[in-house]
Amino acid sequence: xxxxxxxxxxxxxxxxxxxxxxxxxxxxxxxxxxxxxxxxxxxxxxxxxxxxxxxxxxxxxxxxxxxxxxxxxxxxxxxxxxxxxxxxxxxxxxxxxxxxxxxxxxxxxxxxxxxx
Amino acid sequence: xxxxxxxxxxxxxxxxxxxxxxxxxxxxxxxxxxxxxxxxxxxxxxxxxxxxxxxxxxxxxxxxxxxxxxxxxxxxxxxxxxxxxxxxxxxxxxxxxxxxxxxxxxxxxxxxxxxxxxxxxxxxxxxxxxxxxxxxxxxxxxxxxxxxxxxxxxxxxxxxxxxxxxxxxxxxxxxxxxxxxxxxxxxxxxxxxxxxxxxxxxxxxxxxxxxxxxxxxxxxxxxxxxxxxxxxxxxxxxxxxxxxxxxxxxxxxxxxxxxxxxxxxxxxxxxxxxxxxxxxxxxxxxxxxxxxxxxxxxxxxxxxxxxxxxxxxxxxxxxxxxxxxxxxxxxxxxxxxxxxxxxxxxxxxxxxxxxxxxxxxxxxx
Numbered sequence: 074x075x076x077x078x079x080x081x082x083x084x085x086x087x088x089x090x091x092x093x094x095x096x097x098x099x100x101x102x103x104x105x106x107x108x109x110x111x112x113x114x115x116x117x118x119x120x121x122x123x124x125x126x127x128x129x130x131x132x133x134x135x136x137x138x139x140x141x142x143x144x145x146x147x148x149x150x151x152x153x154x155x156x157x158x159x160x161x162x163x164x165x166x167x168x169x170x171x172x173x174x175x176x177x178x179x180x181x182x183x184x185x186x187x188x189x
Numbered sequence: 190x191x192x193x194x195x196x197x198x199x200x201x202x203x204x205x206x207x208x209x210x211x212x213x214x215x216x217x218x219x220x221x222x223x224x225x226x227x228x229x230x231x232x233x234x235x236x237x238x239x240x241x242x243x244x245x246x247x248x249x250x251x252x253x254x255x256x257x258x259x260x261x262x263x264x265x266x267x268x269x270x271x272x273x274x275x276x277x278x279x280x281x282x283x284x285x286x287x288x289x290x291x292x293x294x295x296x297x298x299x300x301x302x303x304x305x306x307x308x309x310x311x312x313x314x315x316x317x318x319x320x321x322x323x324x325x326x327x328x329x330x331x332x333x334x335x336x337x338x339x340x341x342x343x344x345x346x347x348x349x350x351x352x353x354x355x356x357x358x359x360x361x362x363x364x365x366x367x368x369x370x371x372x373x374x375x376x377x378x379x380x381x382x383x384x385x386x387x388x389x390x391x392x393x394x395x396x397x398x399x400x401x402x403x404x405x406x407x408x409x410x411x412x413x414x415x416x417x418x419x420x421x422x423x424x425x426x427x428x429x430x431x432x433x434x435x436x437x438x439x440x441x442x443x444x445x446x447x448x449x450x451x452x453x454x455x456x457x458x459x460x461x462x463x464x465x466x467x468x469x470x471x472x473x474x475x476x477x478x479x480x481x482x483x484x485x486x487x488x489x490x491x492x493x494x495x496x497x498x499x500x501x502x503x504x505x506x507x508x509x510x511x512x513x514x515x516x517x518x519x520x521x522x523x524x525x526x527x528x529x530x531x532x533x534x535x536x537x538x539x540x541x542x543x544x545x546x547x548x549x550x551x552x553x554x
Contacts, residue, residue, distance in 0.1 A: 140198050141193065
């Protein structure tokens with residue numbers, strides 16, 4: 074199981090990549106949402122998270138997509154993409170369901186990517 | 190890594206972002222109606238507030254509340270808050286002023302100022318017409334026969350008591366209080382309104398707001414309570430006889446001290462049948478102790494009037510001398526009309542610190 078290790082002077086996170094549902098940005102912070110619905114906030118910009126996930130892309134079974142500036146999602150959990158309603162639903166169809174908003178253009182691009 | 194726009198996505202691991210609209214479709218998009226095309230433009234970046242850091246996922250919903258709308262709402266709320274605070278401060282200020290006016294028996298000129306502000310209460314046109322009509326009726330009934338109206342002032346009854354007469358002079362409705370079978374005296378301090386021997390009581394001298402002392406010279410039962418010449422009118426009670434007039438140096442002051450008499454000063458209104466002009470112009474309920482044909486009585490205007498109008502009405506009543514008494518609707522007093530219940534007006538001062546300086550001109554049977 075591939076894990077994303079995030080550490081600083083005070084603490085260390087070791088997040089199983091396949092269990093990451095999405096990562097939302099908030100300035101210099103990023104918040105991970107896991108499949109067990111727990112949330113973890115780390116002091117990293119979303120771009121840095123993106124690079125770390127990119128480095129693990131070859132080893133992981135999960136594929137991540139950055140949708141706009143604010144969120145990275147795990148494609149394994151995409152249940153519903155509705156560009157006209159500017160929202161998408163992430164779910165494992167068992168334990169959680171998470172609705173996210175994004176721009177219509179970004180969601181259209183995501184929809185087209187998933188279609189292909 | 191290339192900076193990503195809100196309208197783009199990027200597959201993690203890839204370097205090139207994917208745009209929503211292929212380039213070949215853009216000319217077709219531009220042919221759309223201007224409004225539709227405008228709707229398809231990239232959205233303005235949304236600035237998420239950092240206070241929502243702990244719930245960053247929720248921030249995404251903020252797209253429904255664009256920053257511009259949020260700011261507008263914020264400005265509206267701030268404006269409303271400022272207006273409400275301003276109204277609250279104004280209400281507190283006005284309430285405080287009213288409380289001060291209620292609590293202190295100000296000198297006459299101050300009460301006049303307050304009275305002028307109180308008398309601007311809104312009055313409906315119907316009330317104004319009714320009031321005006323009522324006064325007109327009184328004028329029709331009473332004007333033109335002042336002597337007849339005042340004739341029974343000189344009447345003396347068998348029972349000691351206060352006789353009330355309503356007259357209208359120059360359109361000013363007034364009440365005349367005539368104490369019969371009673372002796373005037375000056376009373377200092379709170380008065381016992383339940384004392385049945387007192388048939389008429391009117392506040393006499395003004396009280397200083399700064400130190401609670403009596404304004405002008407005052408003698409009570411031969412004892413000098415205060416000195417000063419702030420007002421030229423005087424009222425002296427020597428051997429139970431009332432004397433009123435206008436003089437800067439009245440020998441009655443010394444006489445009062447020698448004969449256990451009373452003396453106080455107030456504004457002169459009428460002297461030897463001539464009007465005395467005073468600087469005060471504001472309208473207020475006016476009271477005066479008057480001398481006419483060797484009779485003394487108290488006159489109270491039932492509506493706010495200026496000093497001049499009040500004095501002129503007294504002159505028209507052929508009053509020979511008149512000295513002001515504490516005016517305004519807050520000045521305390523009471524009377525016991527013959528065969529009727531006691532009537533009281535104004536506010537008594539209870540145990541307030543200046544109550545020891547309150548002076549009353551009373552008639553005791």
